[in-house]
Amino acid sequence: MTKKIVVTGIGATSPLGGTARESWKALLAKESGAHNLEYDWIDEYSIPVTFAAEAKVRPSEVLERPVAKRLDPSSQFALISAMEAWADAGEPDVEPERLGVDYATGIGGVWTLLNAWDTLRERGPRRVLPMTVPMLMPNAASAAVSMHFGARAFARTVASACASSTESIANAYEHLQLGLADVVIAGGTESAIHPITIASFASMQALSKRNDSPETASRPYSIDRDGFVMGEGAASLVLETEEHARARGAHIYAELAGTGVTADSYHITANDPEGRGASRAVELALTQAGASADDVTHINAHATSTPVGDVAEYAALRAVFGDRVSEIPVSATKASTGHLLGGTGALESVFSIYAIAERTAPPTINITTQDPEIPLTVSGDVQDLGQRDQLAISNSFGFGGHNAVAAFRSVS
Template sequence: MTKRIVVTGIGASSGIGGTAQENWDNLLAGVSGARTMEHDWVEQYELPVNFAAEAIVRPDQVLARHEAKRLDPSSQFALVAAREAWADAGAPEVESERLGVDWATGIGGIWTLLDAWDTLREKGPRRVMPLTVPMLMANAPAGNLSLQFEARAYASTAVSACASSTESILNAYNHMQAGLADVVIAGGSESAIHPITMASFAAAQALSKRNDDPATASRPTAVSRDGFVMGEGAAALVLETEEHAKARGAKIYAYLVGGAVTADSYHITGNDPEGKGAARAVRQTLEMAGASADDVTHINAHATSTPVGDPNEFVALQAVFGDRIREIPVAATKAATGHLLGGTGALEAVFTVLALKNRTVPPTINVDEQDPEVPFLITPKPAELGAGDHLAISNSFGFGGHNAVIAFRNA
């Protein structure tokens, strides 16, 4: 028998807010998180892109000093978001053996890794920290969350580039369906705004180069889009079986009703221009949700603001929804937050849940002229989702040809 899975807590930190509520409020207000970076290394390395959507609240401002110094920033952000979500869920009483962690990252502890390399080269092996590997490893956020919350059912890590945290949420769903846990902390984190990633993405022509106007640089679906904006942060969702949540009288934000992952097997960085893998992920998600394409009333699009990626996503969704895709309210929230890579799917899941809860479609900012090849139904201002039952999907697509889609119903 399929278990009903509910969202009972949310937490988030990004370039537009230090909490889930701040993120939502600033998203609706049309705030952009992209700003010129004030780091010596920007000028030192003559980076061609000097802006990003850095987290507005630094995790070391929230965490105790002894916690922060033992964690890479990717794990710091994870702890901040997960603690918020756990408190928001009312700190559920659950046996440790029935509490799991499904967490994700796309790149992991790059700051720890490269700082350690600098230390080795400049000061020798004796000065390299003994905690270097436990801090840089991709599963460090999941492991630290397991320690923090005494989650002993399991602690799992998804690493599938920009699809990572959407996949982690689907993994949580499947783990609970399999009976491995009653409560799961799911999400993702990323802190990869580093000279080497900025230089690499810029060299690949993936980043916007609007150094003169960072706030409007991310322009999903716009004719003038020229690349994505790097973001950072984390988002967490506390997921529970409906039975467990109702037994303790928990508030319910929404129902997680399905999801799917597929692979393009097309190109290591580019997605399939025919969108076959992405379309298949959407269809499988709807099948798991017991729904049809006609039931979908809102979409949080991956929509990174790249010249190729945005139209390819439209092609994929048109294959599923037909001409109706032009009538479904779509939000492209990376215009505000930038692209959190492995953390972006979890943040957009939070936005999707809040869109259902508040019956409000978030705006898509910075679209001066919409590309006729990407004619999603977007709005520069918040729009009413309307009364009745709603089904929303959230898409994430990553380097390597990874496609991940999840679906929520309103509570």
């Protein structure tokens, strides 16, 4: 028998705010998290893109120093958002063997890795920290979350580029359905605003180069879009079976109604221009949700603001929704937050949950002239979703051809 999986806790630390609620309020207020970077390495290495969307609240302001010093920034963000989500869920009383962690990252501890390399070159092997490998490994965030909460059912890690955290949410859904846990902390994190990653993304022409106007650089669907903006942070969900949640009297934000995960098998960085893998992921999520395309009331699009990627996603959505795609309220929230890579799907899931709970689709800032090749209902203002039952999908697509979609349904 299929179990109903629900969201009982939400946490986030993002370029818009130090908590999920602060991030949501700033999103509705049309704020941008992007700004110029004030680091010596910008000039030292002649980095061509001089801005990004850093997390608004630094981990050092939240975590105690002995905890933070043993974690890469990506794991610090993960732990902060998970702590918020856990508290928001009412700190469920669950046996350690029935509590699991599904957590994701796209890159992992890149700061730890490259700082250690610098130390090795400049000061020798004896000065490399003994915790370097435990800090840089991609599963470090999942491990840190599981150890903090004593989760012993499992602690699993997904690394599927920008689809990573949505895929972790999909895995959590499956693990709860299989009865492997009663409660799962799921999400994703990234902290990769580093000269090597910025230089690399810039070299492949993936980043916006609007150094003179960081706040307006990310322009999903605009005809003059020129690339994405690097972001950082983390977001977490506490997921559990409805039976478990109601037995403990938990507040339920939404139902995680279904998920879909596919692969393009097309190109290491480019989307399938026809969006076939992406459209199948949407269809799988709707099928799992027992829903049809006509039931969808809101879409949080992947919408990175790249010239090719935005068009490919539209092709995928049109393949699923047909002419109705132009009627569904769409939000492209990376315009405000930048692109959190492995953490982006979890953050956009948080926004999707708030959207259906409050019947409000967040605005998409920085639209100048909407690309006529992408005739979606996207607005620079808040869109009212109405009082009907809501079903939102959140799309995430990543390098390597990874596609992951989560569908969330409102609860009465």
